[in-house]
Every structure is written in structure tokens, then in C-alpha cells.
Amino acid sequence: MMKTIQLKTSAGISHIYTGESISNLPQYIKGRKVAIIADENIIKFYGEYFPSKTVIKVLQGEDSKHIDNASRIYEELLTANVDRTWFILGMGGGVTTDLAGFVASTYLRGLPFGFVSTSLLGQVDASIGGKNGVNLEGYKNIIGVIRQPEFVICDINTLKTLSPREFVMGWAEIIKCAAIMEKDLFDYLERFIEKGLELNEEVLDTVVYESAKSKAKVVEEDEFESGIRKLLNFGHTFAHGLEKLYKLPHGEAVSIGMVLACGVSVNLGLLSQQDADRVVTLLKRAGLAVSFKFDPLQLVLAMEKDKKRVGDKIQLILLEGIGKALIYPVPINQLNSFLNDLPQHR
Numbered sequence: 001m002m003k004t005i006q007l008k009t010s011a012g013i014s015h016i017y018t019g020e021s022i023s024n025l026p027q028y029i030k031g032r033k034v035a036i037i038a039d040e041n042i043i044k045f046y047g048e049y050f051p052s053k054t055v056i057k058v059l060q061g062e063d064s065k066h067i068d069n070a071s072r073i074y075e076e077l078l079t080a081n082v083d084r085t086w087f088i089l090g091m092g093g094g095v096t097t098d099l100a101g102f103v104a105s106t107y108l109r110g111l112p113f114g115f116v117s118t119s120l121l122g123q124v125d126a127s128i129g130g131k132n133g134v135n136l137e138g139y140k141n142i143i144g145v146i147r148q149p150e151f152v153i154c155d156i157n158t159l160k161t162l163s164p165r166e167f168v169m170g171w172a173e174i175i176k177c178a179a180i181m182e183k184d185l186f187d188y189l190e191r192f193i194e195k196g197l198e199l200n201e202e203v204l205d206t207v208v209y210e211s212a213k214s215k216a217k218v219v220e221e222d223e224f225e226s227g228i229r230k231l232l233n234f235g236h237t238f239a240h241g242l243e244k245l246y247k248l249p250h251g252e253a254v255s256i257g258m259v260l261a262c263g264v265s266v267n268l269g270l271l272s273q274q275d276a277d278r279v280v281t282l283l284k285r286a287g288l289a290v291s292f293k294f295d296p297l298q299l300v301l302a303m304e305k306d307k308k309r310v311g312d313k314i315q316l317i318l319l320e321g322i323g324k325a326l327i328y329p330v331p332i333n334q335l336n337s338f339l340n341d342l343p344q345h346r
């Protein structure tokens, strides 16, 4: 069922439509000339729904989110005579919407733009919040702007062509959202996650809407990440370290990161073992990894570099209960001994 989420920020108003169909795109374009920036897989699977013949292809993969690729797209827009009367439509997962949003925000000092978000991670996270960035020589999202898309269309039917691996990655972010601030969603997932993994439409509709609404609420409260938006980094400081050191896929790293953050929360007496077990069980049921043998010392060193160190402490996002997260400065020596004592390192 189609539902609308309104996201109001200083950068503008954005409407997120979940449960919408890609075939209704023309009504959002409102007769404007459109340049489409689309992921190659989306061109292949959904090209027939494109509301314009001006299509710029983005190859799949994180490498496409590079400043050089943005330059190439500016040139293609110039060649197609795209001027200030045009609208830019980004169609794809987070790589394409980040890139398209960045190009649209900078070309001719900014054109109006919208997204069709086609991956689960995109629908519940990446396409929402107005962060549009590109990478530069190994530094992720180092160049970017905060600017809201006019609309984000989430059609759950597009998730059917997503690879099982990419689909599962999206579930890591859904579980994260539920664990840090949406207890009801967490309870719902505990009841229905298998159905969602089998692409049950009612469950997908619910989890995409609830997760997108939750992210929109956080962004509205804290557009520039000075407070509550930081909670979205639950599991991510560990994850960035694991991704850097071991090239783990992002979703797997986030899942393992959340398990570690739960462990630290229990270790510090903030979270009950029972609640930590609930998070781990749900991640396992989603088919995500929950443990990994890593070098504790290297991981802490990598985490210290992740701009989260304050004196002899690292700021982590921890849990006090299901649906309740907090920012907590954890002493580095305590973190070291916790990681060294993990069963996989004994």
C-alpha cells in the first residue's frame, strides 16, 4: 500500500513514497524534461518504465561513486543540452542515488532531482536524508553536499530482481534501526522476518515504511549529525575497521559490528545478556554473519583512526535495551580486553 513520509529540513522538503509503483513515475515528473542517471541493472530490468530517453548509465559497484565518474556525467549532461529547466532522476541503489544526487546538486549549481530507490539498503537508508557524496582515492564520501531530493520512490517489487546477497545486506540496516530506536519494529521482525526474507509483500511494505520513517524522523531532528543522527552509526565504527582490514562486505561488517557493540554494552553493565542475545538471534535469522576471527589490536587501531577517539576513549554507540541506544565513551584499554576475551580469540 502506498504511504507518504514527509521529511522537512532546512535544505528543503522531501517526500518519500513507500509501496509506490515505478510505473507511476510520470505523475512525479510533472511534464518536466528529465535526464536519468541509472544503474546498469536498472536499465536492463526496468528500462521500459523510464520516463525519458536521456539516460546516463552507471556501472554497478562502489567504484562508480568516484569523482571522475561525476565529471563524466557532467559532460554527458552538457552534450545532451541539459539546462536549468531539466529535472534529474537517479535510479538505482545507494551508489547511484549518492552519485546522481551529488551531480544534480552541483551541475549548474544545482537542479531539482528525485530518486527511484531500488535496493533494500537504498529504500531504508541510503536514499533518505539528503547526504549526496562521492569517493576520492579510497576516501569514502569525502566530497559531497547535503541537499534533499524532491521525492524518493520505493517500489518493493524492484527488490525481486536484487541478488540474494544484496537483499540480505539491507536487512542489517533494518535490524540496526529497530535495535537502536524502534522497539515495535524489532518485535515485528522477531515475528515475521522469515516472511520478509521470502519477499512477502505485506512484511516488506511494513519494514520499508517503518525503517524509512524512522530514518526520516532522525534526519529531521538532526540534519547535520550533531546529536541523535550519530546513533545510526550503531555497529558502524567496528564495521568500518573490519571493512578496511579484511575487505568484508558492508552489511556483514555492520552485522558483526552490532554483535560486538552489544557485547561491549553487556560488558559495561548497560544491556542485559538476554537483550543482546535477541539482537544476535535476529541477525542470524536474517542470514547475516555474527562472528569473525580478527586481530583485536589492529581493529582498535583502525577504529581509533575513524575519528571517534577522544583522549583515551573511543565514542561508541551502545544499547541500553531493545530500541534504546546511547553514545558512550569506552576506555580503549577496556575495549582491548573485551575483544581479546572473545571466544574466537581464546
Ligand SMILES: NC(=O)c1ccc[n+]([C@@H]2O[C@H](COP(=O)([O-])OP(=O)(O)OC[C@H]3O[C@@H](n4cnc5c(N)ncnc54)[C@H](O)[C@@H]3O)[C@@H](O)[C@H]2O)c1
Residues within 6 Å of the ligand: 039, 040, 041, 042, 045, 060, 061, 062, 065, 092, 093, 094, 095, 096, 098, 118, 119, 120, 121, 122, 125, 126, 127, 128, 129, 130, 131, 132, 133, 141, 158, 159, 160, 161, 162, 163, 166, 169
Ligand atoms: N547517502 C546516505 O545517507 C547513505 C547511507 C547508507 C549508504 N550509502 C551508500 O550506499 C551505497 C550502497 O548502496 P547499495 O547497497 O544499494 O549498493 P549499490 O547501489 O551498489 O547496489 C547494490 C547492487 O545491487 C544492484 N541493484 C540495485 N537495485 C537493483 C534491483 N532492483 N535489481 C537488481 N539489481 C539491483 C546494483 O546494480 C548493485 O550491483 C554505498 O556507496 C554507501 O556509501 C549512503
